[in-house]
Amino acid sequence: MKRRVGAVYPHLTPLFTPSRFWDLKRRIILDKRAERLCASPENRMSDASILKIEGLEAKVADEDLPILAGVDLEIGKGEIHAIMGPNGSGKSTLAKVLAGHPGYEVTSGSVLFQGSNLLELEADERSQAGIFLAFQYPVEIPGVSIANFLRTAVQAHQADGEELDIFEFSDILTERMELLEMDVTFAERHVNDGFSGGEKKRNEILQMAMLKPKLAVMDETDSGLDIDALKVVASGVNTLTEEDPEMSILLITHYQRLLDYIEPDRVHVMVDGRIVRSGGPEVAHQLEAEGYRGWSEADSVADGV
Amino acid sequence: MPQNETIQDLGLDEYKYDFVTETEPVFRAEKGLSEEVVRQISAHKEEPEWMLEYRLKALDVYNSKPMPKWGGDLSSLEAVLDEIYFYVRPQDQMERSWDDVPDEIKNTFEKLGIPEAERKILAGVGAQYESEMVYHSLREEWAAQGVIFDSIEDGLKNHPELFREHFGTIIPMHDNKFAAMNAAVWSGGSFVYIPKGVSLDTPLQAYFRVNQERMGQFERTLIIIDEGAQAHYIEGCTAPVYTTESFHSGVIEIVVKKNARFRYTTIQNWSNNMYNLVTQRSMVHENATMEWLDGNLGSKLTMKYPSCYLIGEGAHGEIMSIAYSGDGQHQDTGGKVVHVAPHTTSSITSKSISKGTGRSTYRGLCKVHKGARHARSNVECDALLINDTSRTDTYPYIEIEENDASVGHEASVSKIGEEQLFYLASRGIAKDEAMAMIVRGFIEPIAKQLPLEYAVELNRLIEMEMEGSVG
Numbered sequence: 001m002k003r004r005v006g007a008v009y010p011h012l013t014p015l016f017t018p019s020r021f022w023d024l025k026r027r028i029i030l031d032k033r034a035e036r037l038c039a040s041p042e043n044r045m046s047d048a049s050i051l052k053i054e055g056l057e058a059k060v061a062d063e064d065l066p067i068l069a070g071v072d073l074e075i076g077k078g079e080i081h082a083i084m085g086p087n088g089s090g091k092s093t094l095a096k097v098l099a100g101h102p103g104y105e106v107t108s109g110s111v112l113f114q115g116s117n118l119l120e121l122e123a124d125e126r127s128q129a130g131i132f133l134a135f136q137y138p139v140e141i142p143g144v145s146i147a148n149f150l151r152t153a154v155q156a157h158q159a160d161g162e163e164l165d166i167f168e169f170s171d172i173l174t175e176r177m178e179l180l181e182m183d184v185t186f187a188e189r190h191v192n193d194g195f196s197g198g199e200k201k202r203n204e205i206l207q208m209a210m211l212k213p214k215l216a217v218m219d220e221t222d223s224g225l226d227i228d229a230l231k232v233v234a235s236g237v238n239t240l241t242e243e244d245p246e247m248s249i250l251l252i253t254h255y256q257r258l259l260d261y262i263e264p265d266r267v268h269v270m271v272d273g274r275i276v277r278s279g280g281p282e283v284a285h286q287l288e289a290e291g292y293r294g295w296s297e298a299d300s301v302a303d304g305v
Numbered sequence: 306m307p308q309n310e311t312i313q314d315l316g317l318d319e320y321k322y323d324f325v326t327e328t329e330p331v332f333r334a335e336k337g338l339s340e341e342v343v344r345q346i347s348a349h350k351e352e353p354e355w356m357l358e359y360r361l362k363a364l365d366v367y368n369s370k371p372m373p374k375w376g377g378d379l380s381s382l383e384a385v386l387d388e389i390y391f392y393v394r395p396q397d398q399m400e401r402s403w404d405d406v407p408d409e410i411k412n413t414f415e416k417l418g419i420p421e422a423e424r425k426i427l428a429g430v431g432a433q434y435e436s437e438m439v440y441h442s443l444r445e446e447w448a449a450q451g452v453i454f455d456s457i458e459d460g461l462k463n464h465p466e467l468f469r470e471h472f473g474t475i476i477p478m479h480d481n482k483f484a485a486m487n488a489a490v491w492s493g494g495s496f497v498y499i500p501k502g503v504s505l506d507t508p509l510q511a512y513f514r515v516n517q518e519r520m521g522q523f524e525r526t527l528i529i530i531d532e533g534a535q536a537h538y539i540e541g542c543t544a545p546v547y548t549t550e551s552f553h554s555g556v557i558e559i560v561v562k563k564n565a566r567f568r569y570t571t572i573q574n575w576s577n578n579m580y581n582l583v584t585q586r587s588m589v590h591e592n593a594t595m596e597w598l599d600g601n602l603g604s605k606l607t608m609k610y611p612s613c614y615l616i617g618e619g620a621h622g623e624i625m626s627i628a629y630s631g632d633g634q635h636q637d638t639g640g641k642v643v644h645v646a647p648h649t650t651s652s653i654t655s656k657s658i659s660k661g662t663g664r665s666t667y668r669g670l671c672k673v674h675k676g677a678r679h680a681r682s683n684v685e686c687d688a689l690l691i692n693d694t695s696r697t698d699t700y701p702y703i704e705i706e707e708n709d710a711s712v713g714h715e716a717s718v719s720k721i722g723e724e725q726l727f728y729l730a731s732r733g734i735a736k737d738e739a740m741a742m743i744v745r746g747f748i749e750p751i752a753k754q755l756p757l758e759y760a761v762e763l764n765r766l767i768e769m770e771m772e773g774s775v776g
Contacts, residue, residue, distance in 0.1 A: 102727065124730040141742070144746035
């Protein structure tokens with residue numbers, strides 16, 4: 001697949017084709033902007049970091065309803081992080097804010113994605129930059145086939161002005177569907193229209209496989225799945241992370257059971273719009289045993305992100 | 306998303322048929338509608354006496370009928386009609402070869418892609434420029450099988466009995482004010498006859514072009530599909546954009562005989578200064594099928610309700626329509642199915658899209674007469690609103706006189722949702738493209754029925770219309 005090579009492997013990029021040039025130039029502008037905005041030395045992130053969230057506060061747009069109350073989180077390249085927390089703790093809001101949902105307004109804090117200020121980008125630009133959100137409730141687009149939808153999406157990820165080769169696309173789609181053990185006729189169905197819960201989630205994974213993000217945020221991908229569907233989805237995700245060890249994942253879930261199939265490097269607990277505890281996989285087991293009862297800001301032990 | 310902020314840049318300005326050709330008509334009647342204009346039209350066409358009488362009687366009927374109070378806003382129409390040229394004769398005769406059509410007129414149709422489409426996908430082509438058909442041609446193979454595809458004038462001249470047997474019987478002059486107007490001043494249109502058992506495998510097409518400012522076009526089409534025959538007829542319409550209003554009022558009469566099958570496709574893309582008031586009706590006989598595929602994209606106001614009168618046992622009627630209303634446009638469209646005979650079936654599927662200050666109205670009738678036992682009908686109308694200022698209304702009339710009729714009606718109104726747009730954005734798809742994709746998906750069930758070339762063109766139009774539709 002012709003991806004934005006310039007963005008992924010700048011050292012491999014021929015410098016003088018116009019689209020590459022603009023792509024690089026845009027990156028430089030964004031980087032500079034990010035530098036300017038986050039100039040203090042402690043805001044610099046290490047090369048291994050893909051996402052750095054600091055003091056992020058957000059509310060529902062047009063309402064005075066704060067949901068995120070100072071989130072701090074750093075994810076390294078190739079790492080898998082999980083955020084757990086009770087209903088209404090702000091997990092899904094964090095996912096949507098990262099993806100650029102227009103219904104939320106960031107009131108404070110910063111988000112650096114690959115060193116650039118993510119919050120300046122529109123949702124479609126964030127996707128093009130390498131962020132993917134697997135939806136908790138994937139949206140129906142009646143009358144639009146998955147193949148057509150994916151072709152448009154992949155085209156949007158091409159470097160400026162580069163035309164997607166339709167035959168090449170078709171080959172890649174077939175190959176990706178085989179990888180995820182999906183029937184090729186699935187591509188002719190209309191996006192999420194009349195899909196079962198499991199089909200919707202598999203469709204999200206297929207999109208992820210086609211767009212090859214650098215950071216995939218998976219919002220309760222396990223909800224509404226029976227154990228067989230969960231295994232299929234988890235194995236899809238694992239296949240993709242094996243294929244691209246640099247891909248980072250942020251899993252948002254209520255339950256330990258997803259983490260039995262996709263093993264996280266770090267687990268965070270979110271309560272009342274803040275991360276109140278971070279640790280290794282053992283945190284999830286502890287939560288599973290004890291529940292969220294007793295987690296409050298007072299006894300939070302954020303052990304240094 | 307601040308959708309209402311963006312109304313001002315909902316560019317409908319990219320209407321690609323907005324070009325004018327400098328042509329000198331050979332004759333142009335005085336402005337407005339009068340007995341003299343009617344007589345002049347009839348004289349130019351060298352018509353038999355009965356037709357002149359028919360026209361004059363229709364003029365009386367027109368004058369006696371009040372302007373309709375329902376449908377779209379016709380309050381300023383009377384003033385518009387006083388300024389309209391009802392008859393403009395662009396050339397003296399109709400040609401059978403593009404080579405003989407005057408260059409300016411030929412170039413117009415070249416720009417519209419008609420001769421090319423004729424070479425590629427059509428069985429026959431008719432082209433009307435202002436008030437007259439300037440070109441008509443049918444592939445030799447079909448002519449040899451007795452197919453008639455001609456201008457309505459030549460139909461009257463060369464096939465007087467067949468013509469008179471059906472003309473004005475499906476849509477009588479008393480039907481409505483504009484049918485009466487058309488009956489008085491009709492000019493141009495097609496005469497089609499498909500003989501028994503003949504199946505055309507490619508469509509016939511008629512293209513209607515209004516070029517001059519303040520022009521009125523009144524084509525009249527009569528189509529007879531004989532027993533067991535099959536055909537598909539496509540009608541396309543465009544005009545340049547003028548500041549003054551123009552007027553188009555066609556009458557389309559169709560007879561589909563026993564076991565025959567016919568589809569009539571319209572892609573109306575008039576400029577936004579056009580009043581488009583058309584009466585289209587079909588009589589469907591025993592076990593025959595009639596399909597209307599009606600695409601209304603342009604015009605200032607369109608009032609058009611293609612109808613199927615199911616008069617033979619087992620007859621089937623189908624109406625599929627897409628209406629698109631942009632800023633300042635009103636599409637008042639729908640369909641009528643009238644079940645007269647037993648075991649008749651019908652369906653109406655209507656999809657409308659309203660953008661900016663556009664307004665779409667679905668107006669439909671499903672009538673089951675006494676004696677139409679076991680009739681089945683299904684009506685489905687879906688409206689999509691793009692902006693907060695867009696409007697849609699639904700007026701489904703259902704009249705049932707038989708107990709065993711099965712009639713279903715479903716209506717839905719949806720707005721392009723923020724969640725849909727966000728979903729597409731989260732896949733890297735920009736807003737304009739996302740809008741176009743949602744709209745294309747919305748009309749997909751009907752668009753897929755179109756010949757490929759037209760479906761592609763429709764998609765392109767929608768993309769163009771959706772540019773800049775969200776902020």
